[in-house]
Amino acid sequence: MTDTDGEALKRRAAALLEEDRDRVHRRTDRFFAALLIGQWVCAIALAAIYSPYAWEGKTRAIHVHVYAAILLGGVINALPIFLAWARPGAAVTRYVIASAQMLWSALLIHLMGGRIETHFHVFGSLAFLSFYRDWKVIIPATVVVAGDHFVRGMLWPESVYGIANPEWWRFLEHAFWVVFEDTFLLLACFAISRDMEQRALVQAEVEAIGQREQKKSAALDVALQQLRTSQETLVRTEKLAAVGQLAASVGHELRNPLFAIRNANTFVTKRLDGNADPKVTQFLQLMERELGVCSKIIADLLDFARERAPNAQPCPLRPLVDEAISLVPASKVKVVNAIPEDLPVPSLDKDQFRQIIINLVQNAVEAMPAERGGEVKVVAEGGGDKPWRISVVDDGPGMPSDVIERVFEPLFTTKTKGTGLGLAIVSNMVKAHRGVIRVDSSLGRGSRFDIELPAT
Amino acid sequence: MEEAIENGVAAPRLSRGLVAILIAAWMLVVCGSFVMLWRYKSTPGAAGAKSDWPHASHLARSEDRATLVLFAHPYCPCTRASLEQLSRIMARVGGRVDAKVLFSEIADEDPKTSELWKKVEAIPGLVPLVDRDGMEAAAFGAKTSGHVVLFDRSGRGLYSGGITSARGHEGDNPGAQRVVALIATGVADRDTAPIFGCALKDD
Secondary structure (H helix, E strand, C coil), X not given: CCHHHHHHHHHHHHHHHHHHHHHHHHHHHHHHHHHHHHHHHHHHHHHHHHCCEEEECCEEEECHHHHHHHHHHHHHHHHHHHXXXXXXXXXXXXXXXXXXXXXXXXXXXXHCCCCHHHHHHHHHHHHHHHHHCCHHHHHHHHHHHHHHHHHHHHHCHHHHHCCCCCCCCHHHHHHHHHHHHHHHHHHHHHHHHHHHHHHHHHHHHHHHHHXXXXXXXXXXXXHHHHHHHHHHHHHHHXXXXXXXXXXXXXXXXXXXXXXXXXXXXXXXHHHHCCCCXXXXXXXXXXXXXXXXXXXXXXXXXXXXXXXXXXXXXXXXXXXXXXXXXXXXXXXXEEEEECCCCCCCCCEECHHHHHHHHHHHHHHHHHHCCCCCCEEEEEEEEEECCEEEEEEEEECCCCCCHHHHHHCCCCCCCCCCCCCCCHHHHHHHHHHHCCCEXXXXXXXXXXXXXXXXXXXX | XXXXXXXXEEEEECCHHHHHHHHHHXXXXXXXXXXXXXXXXXXXXXXXXXXXXXXXXXXXXXXXXXXXXXXXXXXXXXXHHHHHHHHHHHHHHHHHEEEEEEEECXXXXXXXXXXXHXXXXXXXXXXXXXXXXXXXXXXXXXXXXXXXXXXXXXXXXXXXXXXXXXXXXXXCCHHHHHHHHHHHHCCCCCCCCCCCCCECCCC
């Protein structure tokens, strides 16, 4: 465990201790509020039963004890019960409660005619106050008892000591027995407090261990997820490699027959030269178009399967982009080459990068809704110490997040007529240039493909 | 004074100053109330002066030991403490004194049915009696419940006063100590003490 961990543990233990103490204080406040009310009710009942009337011959009147029980008892209770409700758990609340509890001892002793048995209320109350587990609470309680004895000892000594002229230190003797009990209560409070501290520390340690285990578990989950993803990627890559080899083999085998068919088709078209039935001419044009699609599919398959290492050479970007744009079939979409004239010349594989630009631009153009035009812009920056950034930006419909996640996956396509290899080829070629490609797109706001290449 | 929610009920948020003022006011009212209670409890009733055995009395006086008479109102709660003190006196010097408790008559109520009468009956050596029309109280000059008069075997007055320290307050006190001393030795520092109890008769 580091010093920082140790400090954090101590802070957590202190917070837990504080919470525990607050809970105990609030609970004990409620307990004493109930006890104070109970004592009040008992005192009224006691006065009403024990000394209901004061007599003057045959005339009777409600005894002062009854009024004292109702009014003085009510006054004693008013503030502590109010504070127990308004400021539960506060130190001042328990000090006032402690004082009130000891004042109840004095009142009950009065109401019970000074019976010696009632004096045990003092010692019982002190014991109850230790429920707070706060040694400081014992102090105001003791001060009230000692103060009561001191003042009454001065003004009305018989009521306390039973003699008219006691020694000046007699109140100390009474206070001593209270302090005698206090000593054990204080020791008990300290012991309980130490136990609470120890418990808070143990709880903090348990929490810390739990958190560490949780972190380990989370890391393990992440590792497992990565492993699972890697396994899936590996399986997919192996499958793709197998499919790629097969596709390359098939494509290679199909290329020559296709070439022959196209030549034958061209020859037949030229020989007929407009003299054939219009239906025949229409079918010949259809054959030529579909043969072109087949050639494109085979070319894509072969490009994806080959993964040729780039042959990097200085290659001006602007003319390369112009060339690529010229190879994209014309449409309503405006394609803009916004690469600065004075952009430094990067070093890259011209053929591969032409293919990259063609694929990205064509992808953007095909994504545009047929009913409206749009704009696709190719921009670039970098050179010198700065890395290269070539971006293809369109104002098309954009892509949802689930499409963005899979957009570079081989064979993934959202088009009705697509191989799903165009962007996968782009991604492979960019990686071969030690670059990265990112896509930023949102529905209705277009898409942006950024290729970043290291500075040359 | 803002409000905060505590236990689902809006509780006022008190400033320290306000709490200090509340505590000060509370202590003032509580202390004032206790002082008033003490003053009530320590205010003695009317007392008669010590005298020798009155000729007008029809009570039998002991010739071989001291005679003690306590006058009691049958329903005075303060007199419960006086009887408790008398019980303690009897426990210490009961064999040397002939003690009687005279209960005054209150309208149609029979003093013999009162709790205090039964308490006296339960104390060994004490004899409860009814003071018809308050004649004995008048003869002995007793006006307050709890008034004790003590005489030697010759009828000489030794003590006239109370035996509690306050109204209805049990516990050792100078009056009880003097009565014990006078019965035991015939000597005490004083021959009286304040009497705390209800008036035996209407003014």
